Amino acid sequence: MEVVALVSGGKDSCMSMLEWGNDTMGTDELDSFMFQTVGHTVLQSYAQCMGLPLFRHTIRGKALNQDLHYAKTQEDEVESLYVLLKEVKKRFPNVQGVASGAILSDYQRFRVENVCERLGLVSLAYLWQRDQKELLQEMTEVPIDAVLIKVAALGLDPYKHLGKSITALRPLLFRLSDEYGCHPCGEGGEYETLTLDCPLFRYKIVLDETEVVIHSDDQFAQVGYFQIAKHHLEPKADYDASLVSGGEGIVYDVWKELPDELPQCTEAEVAVDAASTTHGELQAAEPLDISLSHGAQAKCRGGEHRRVAAGPTLCRHKG
Numbered sequence: 001m002e003v004v005a006l007v008s009g010g011k012d013s014c015m016s017m018l019e020w021g022n023d024t025m026g027t028d029e030l031d032s033f034m035f036q037t038v039g040h041t042v043l044q045s046y047a048q049c050m051g052l053p054l055f056r057h058t059i060r061g062k063a064l065n066q067d068l069h070y071a072k073t074q075e076d077e078v079e080s081l082y083v084l085l086k087e088v089k090k091r092f093p094n095v096q097g098v099a100s101g102a103i104l105s106d107y108q109r110f111r112v113e114n115v116c117e118r119l120g121l122v123s124l125a126y127l128w129q130r131d132q133k134e135l136l137q138e139m140t141e142v143p144i145d146a147v148l149i150k151v152a153a154l155g156l157d158p159y160k161h162l163g164k165s166i167t168a169l170r171p172l173l174f175r176l177s178d179e180y181g182c183h184p185c186g187e188g189g190e191y192e193t194l195t196l197d198c199p200l201f202r203y204k205i206v207l208d209e210t211e212v213v214i215h216s217d218d219q220f221a222q223v224g225y226f227q228i229a230k231h232h233l234e235p236k237a238d239y240d241a242s243l244v245s246g247g248e249g250i251v252y253d254v255w256k257e258l259p260d261e262l263p264q265c266t267e268a269e270v271a272v273d274a275a276s277t278t279h280g281e282l283q284a285a286e287p288l289d290i291s292l293s294h295g296a297q298a299k300c301r302g303g304e305h306r307r308v309a310a311g312p313t314l315c316r317h318k319g
Contacts, residue, residue, distance in 0.1 A: 003097040003124065004088055006081075006112065007046065009039050011146035011166060012101030012127060012185065014195045015139050019126035020099050038150045038225045039194040042205060045233055047249035049201040057084040057254040070111045072118070082115045087254050089119060097122040103130060104187040132184040133174060140167040145197040145204070150225035153182055153190035158212050158224025166193060192225075202244045203233040 003020060007013040047054035059080045065073040073079070089095050098116050102109045102125045109125060116123040127135060139146070146166050151158055155176045161169060176182040182190050197204035209230035216223035 001096045001122075002092070002094045003099050004085070004095055005099040006101070007043070008101070008192075009043050009046070009195060010101065010193045011139050011144050011195055012103060014101075014144055014146070014198045014200065015135070015142070016099050016101040016124075016126050017200055018142060018144075018198065020124070038192050039228060041228055042194060042231055044251055045203075045205055045231070047251050048233060049203045049205065049249070051202060051245035051247040051249045053247065053250045053252060055084060055088050055252045055254050057087070068106060068110065070114045072114070078111045078115065081112075082118065084254055085115060085119055085121070089121070095121070097124050099124040099126065101127055103127045103132065103135070103185055104183070132187065133177065136166065136170060136173065136184045140170055142199060143167065144195055146193040146195045147207075148191050148226075149194045149228075150192035150223075151190070152216075152221065152223040153188075154180055154221045155182070156191060156221070158214060158222050161191075162212055162224060162226050163207070163210065194226075194228075197236075199240055199243050201236065202239050203235055205231055206234055207231050 005013065005017045005020070007017070044054065044056070046052075057080060059077055061075040061077045061079055064076045065071065065078070070076075070078060085098065098112065098121050100108070100112050100123070102112065109123075109128070112125075113123045115121075144166070147163050148156075148161055148166070148169065149163075151161055153176065155172070161172075166173070173182070173184050176190075177184045182188065186192065194205075196206070207226075207228055207230075209228070211227045211229065212224055213227050214222060214224045
């Protein structure tokens with residue numbers, strides 16, 4: 001099965017691609033109630049890092065339909081994902097599945113499934129309802145080098161913890177879970193991450209210029225995020241060629257080729273206060289890019305097929 005992966009740049013989407021295997025078809029990034037935006041400026045480098053084509057399209061519309069179960073809604077931001085995946089399927093008709101890093105959010109999962117059903121695609125959520133402590137431990141052992149780029153929880157200090165790796169912060173994240181009920185993987189909006197390196201990368205991302213931006217100066221739980229002004233890529237001499245695509249990593253700007261099917265958002269504001277959103281998701285009303293990447297043919301490595309809740313059949317492989 002040929003698969004496209006939705007990516008935000010965070011640890012979860014990278015882990016989802018690793019779960020699928022070395023033949024992942026591509027990657028996508030989106031933000032709002034539905035999508036993560038902090039660190040989105042680095043996403044275009046994923047094409048070169050992974051050697052996969054990356055499709056980008058400006059997010060248009062807003063989160064008009066905020067019901068848990070999504071139905072097609074004119075001018076809703078989710079329709080941007082539909083437009084993008086439709087274009088990818090047009091270019092690569094063999095694509096059959098869409099992999100996402102959803103762990104706990106039904107709000108996100110139902111929307112991805114809605115778009116996939118309309119396009120005749122299978123939604124793959126390999127991380128769905130995994131034990132978060134176990135999953136975070138597994139991510140650090142892979143290893144996935146992901147750093148915090150947004151914090152919004154008691155016990156997480158923007159000036160102290162932004163830019164720190166999940167490996168270094170794992171003991172703290174586990175303690176915050178035990179003491180305050182925080183989600184170890186940040187599923188409650190406690191934090192967001194950016195993956196700088198993982199086994200699927202042939203280059204690692206290095207952040208050169210960053211700035212801590214305080215969004216909400218709450219005395220108990222400041223909300224802050226990294227504004228990344230500059231970064232560069234460093235070649236990896238020790239990457240596993242069997243896991244990395246040998247492609248050129250071309251970036252396709254879909255918005256330059258499609259008609260204006262949806263009205264474009266013009267209000268540029270990144271709202272990172274998870275408490276201000278109805279589902280604990282990161283919101284962005286900024287005209288951002290969404291990206292999709294298409295790679296080689298994918299294979300499920302001896303996995304089991306199972307049905308999760310009311311969702312589509314998933315293929316979850318072991319190892």
